[in-house]
Amino acid sequence: MFNEVIWFGFAFINFIMVLLFYKWFDKTGLYVWLGFSTVVANLQVVKTIELFGLTATLGNIMYGTAFLVTDILNEKYGRDEAKKAVWLGFSTLISLTIIMQVVLFFIPHEFDIAHEALATIFGLLPRIAVGSLLAYLVSQYTDVLLYSYFKKKFPQENQLWIRNNGSTMISQLTDTFIFTSIAFIGVFPMDVWLEIFITTYFIKFLVALLDTPFAYIAKNMHRGEETK
Numbered sequence: 058m059f060n061e062v063i064w065f066g067f068a069f070i071n072f073i074m075v076l077l078f079y080k081w082f083d084k085t086g087l088y089v090w091l092g093f094s095t096v097v098a099n100l101q102v103v104k105t106i107e108l109f110g111l112t113a114t115l116g117n118i119m120y121g122t123a124f125l126v127t128d129i130l131n132e133k134y135g136r137d138e139a140k141k142a143v144w145l146g147f148s149t150l151i152s153l154t155i156i157m158q159v160v161l162f163f164i165p166h167e168f169d170i171a172h173e174a175l176a177t178i179f180g181l182l183p184r185i186a187v188g189s190l191l192a193y194l195v196s197q198y199t200d201v202l203l204y205s206y207f208k209k210k211f212p213q214e215n216q217l218w219i220r221n222n223g224s225t226m227i228s229q230l231t232d233t234f235i236f237t238s239i240a241f242i243g244v245f246p247m248d249v250w251l252e253i254f255i256t257t258y259f260i261k262f263l264v265a266l267l268d269t270p271f272a273y274i275a276k277n278m279h280r281g282e283e284t285k
Contacts, residue, residue: 060108068118068264072271075122075129079275084134087126091142092149094123099150099189103178111256121264124200124225129275131204132220139204143197150193154186188239196232200224214276221272225265233258 078086102116123146131139157179165172203224211219237254
């Protein structure tokens with residue numbers, strides 16, 4: 058149970074930090090967090106753990122905060138602001154990928170102690186990098202469009218949970234399918250791919266449920282700035 062206890066505490070810390078960035082830096086803080094979260098999630102994903110009896114990777118909580126951020130922006134400031142944030146995150150992620158691949162081309166000094174560690178973290182197979190970038194862009198745009206749709210269908214304050222969970226859970230399903238298909242179909246047998254797909258989505262689904270109270274808190278911050 059150690060990993061599970063740490064995981065729930067870690068989720069709480071991540072969501073609290075999103076709210077603090079929003080409280081301290083207003084809308085700009087959300088943009089900064091989105092770029093930060095896309096980078097850190099792709100660093101964390103190289104670490105594999107056992108969680109709820111399943112083999113899982115880290116990064117799902119941090120990645121989930123990106124969806125929380127776009128939902129807050131969509132709720133408070135409108136779809137265009139959320140789309141801008143999506144492109145900010147994508148540009149940050151692709152810039153990191155390109156820059157760090159070039160860094161790995163440098164021949165390390167004989168006394169260097171960092172190259173192998175950097176290669177482990179950033180020496181991703183091309184199909185995994187492509188899968189991550191494509192899944193991010195498609196799923197985040199899906200989230201923005203779905204949130205706008207649910208916002209029109211369920212506009213009441215007490216229906217925020219429908220807008221937040223409905224958009225995030227569907228878009229996370231899209232994200233998981235695209236990434237695991239590009240990265241793992243043909244690499245693993247189909248039954249193994251299916252297990253990876255189900256366990257990955259289960260954890261993302263749980264993250265989406267946990268972020269709901271924090272979406273309500275964010276809704277009540279910086280009142281008077283909302284774009285209708």
